[in-house]
Amino acid sequence: MERPYIDYDKCTVTGTCIDVCPVGVFAKNGDKVEVVNPDACIQCRACEVSCPAKAIQVK
Numbered sequence: 001m002e003r004p005y006i007d008y009d010k011c012t013v014t015g016t017c018i019d020v021c022p023v024g025v026f027a028k029n030g031d032k033v034e035v036v037n038p039d040a041c042i043q044c045r046a047c048e049v050s051c052p053a054k055a056i057q058v059k
Contacts, residue, residue, distance in 0.1 A: 002058050003038040004047055010055035017047040017056055 004017075004025060013033055018026045023040040026033055026047065047056045 001041075002043050003041050004035055004056050004058045006033060006035060007055045007057070008032065010053045012053045012055070014052055016050050016052060020046040020050045022046065 006017075011033060013028070013031065015028060015033065017033060018028060022044065023037070023042055025035055025037050025041050027036040028034075029036075041058070043058055045058050048058050
């Protein structure tokens with residue numbers, strides 16, 4: 001099953017992935033965004049497409 005991965009070298013912590021994810025896969029933890037619920041991912045790729053830094057890949 002595919003799941004989202006964050007490239008922390010690219011991530012600018014805009015929180016866009018949190019806002020666009022329909023199933024709550026992401027959450028802000030301190031000064032970074034984390035994949036907190038990968039099993040909920042429905043592979044819609046909204047996070048991947050919406051990330052302004054192109055820091056997310058669903059694979």
